[in-house]
Amino acid sequence: MTALVDAAVLNAAPGRLEIEKLRLDVPGPDEVLVRVVSAGLCHSDLHEIDGTFASEPPIVLGHEASGVVEAAGADVVGLRVGDHVVTCLSVFCGRCRYCTGGRLTLCENRSRLSHQRPGPRLVNAAGRPVRPTAGIGAFAQAMVVHQNALVRIPSDMPMAPASILGCAVTTGLGAVFRGARVEPGSSVVVIGTGGIGTAAIQGARIAGATQIIAVDLIPEKLKAAERFGATHALHAGESDPVEAVREITGGGADFAFEVVGRSTTVEQAFAMLRPGGLATVVGMVPEHTPIRVSGPELFLQEKRLQGSFMGSNQFKTDIPRYVDLYLQGRLLLDDMVSEHVTLAGINEGFELLAQGRATRVVADIGEV
Incomplete structure (x- = not known):
């Protein structure tokens, strides 16, 4: 009925x-x-x-x-x-x-x-x-x-935090774990520190990254990013974030995650990489939006640019693991x-x- x-x-x-x-x-x-x-x-x-x-x-x-x-x-x-x-x-x-x-x-x-x-x-x-x-x-x-x-x-998982597992958390953590496969000891930059960006920051921390750089325009979000695991917080409106990341990392980040969905920030994420680095676009870039990257950086320096939809997830197995991380106090x-x-x-x-x-x-x- x-x-x-x-x-x-x-x-x-x-x-x-x-x-x-x-x-x-x-x-x-x-x-x-x-x-x-x-x-x-x-x-x-x-x-x-x-x-x-x-x-x-x-x-x-x-x-x-x-x-x-x-x-x-x-x-x-x-x-x-x-x-x-x-x-x-x-x-x-x-x-x-x-x-x-x-x-x-x-x-x-x-x-x-x-x-x-x-x-x-x-x-x-x-x-x-x-x-x-x-x-x-x-x-x-x-x-x-x-x-x-x-x-x-599991029934002991609280419902309110559980509700954000299916998109924000799966997308952010999945981009780190499945899309980019961040390695321990690596340097990571996350552009955009909303729900998905915050999840990506936590994923980088759990994966063992030693430098996690949060980039945003809102001071309150940058302060919160440090609570979730960011080792550095950059206000994108106060200085050139690309140069700042290069200075912090000594030449560029191993991994960059764009979680805003704009061509300018995608291009910045690519420019922030060291040679051989990987930039992952997580944000919803509007249709017909051109993205321009440096040709020599792409093929001479072997920088890589990829997309990650919904964290490239296998959610039937991923989400129970994220529940475990939450119940352990790590997420x-x-x-x-x-x-x-x-x-x-x-x-x-x-x-x-x-x-x-x-x-x-x-x-x-x-x-x-």
């Missing part, structure tokens, strides 16, 4: 989220009904709200969340009613050439798994289908998602959640994010 749920709906972009009653369908084959407890607010959601990235309203945003399994459709394996789970937008089919090669974030069938089903998951009061972003739509009291967008977590998730809001106050949460006044904002939506 379908159910009515409160959800934050984006009906026009740019615009604001509106709380509406939506009719949520029952889970079909391979689908799971999840009661949402907490959901993280991400900059990619903000980019849809402010129109930076094209969206297709009406849409329920939100893709990183924690919750409790309420029901499971046919063919669901490994998930039962009552399980605590975390969502991840990099749903995978497990059968295409990328999945069988271990590169789940490049799955050829993601769009089909996320959106193609006999009927819409969500319908508004006017009878119009409402699209859940990435097939998740976490800014709601409940959601129906594909089983390959969920991973079970500081509670400190990353700087603000809490309700579903009704979700627009205020996005205003904090837009102003750069929060590392990560979590919407507390339901009870465990």
Whole structure:
């Protein structure tokens, strides 16, 4: 039987989220009904709200969340009613050439798994289908998602910090561990110290980097970055960050991570490298944005530039490991959640994010 749920709906972009009653369908084959407890607010959601990235309203945003399994459709394996789970937008089919090669974030069938089903998951009061972003739509009291967008977590893992595992943490840590494979004793620079950048800083610390340089324009974020493991904090507006990194590292960093999504900062990340260094683009660079790098540095100095979508993750195994790191006190998730809001106050949460006044904002939506 379908159910009515409160959800934050984006009906026009740019615009604001509106709380509406939506009719949520029952889970079909391979689908799971999840009661949402907490959901993280991400900059990619903000980019849809402010129109930076094209969206297709009406849409329920939100893709990183924690919750409790309420029901499971046919063919669901490994998930039962009552399980605590975390969502991840990099749903995978497990059968295409990328999945069988271990590169789940490049799955050829993601769009089909996320959106193609006999009927819409969500319908508004006017009878119009409402699209859940990435097939998740976490800014709601409940959601129906594909089983390959969920991973079970232990019941002693708190739900609020768990909610940011599926995007911010998986993306930042994965870029370090899987994308770049940072080595102990290396030098690392992270440009942009929001939620994902903070996770990357922690990943570099856990990986054993000896120099971790945080670059940002907001002094409060730079101060917080030191708490998460940065050994140096550079205000990008006060001096040339490229020259500053070269001076600190004695010629350039081994690894650079761009977590802003702008061509200028991508180019800076590449320029900050030592010969043989690797720059990883994690930020969402807008479509048709040209990126210019030095040809001689690329082939004579063997510098490398790569992308990393969602931390190049294998989240079914990665997230349980990150939970262990949190429970051991090595991954500081509670400190990353700087603000809490309700579903009704979700627009205020996005205003904090837009102003750069929060590392990560979590919407507390339901009870465990």
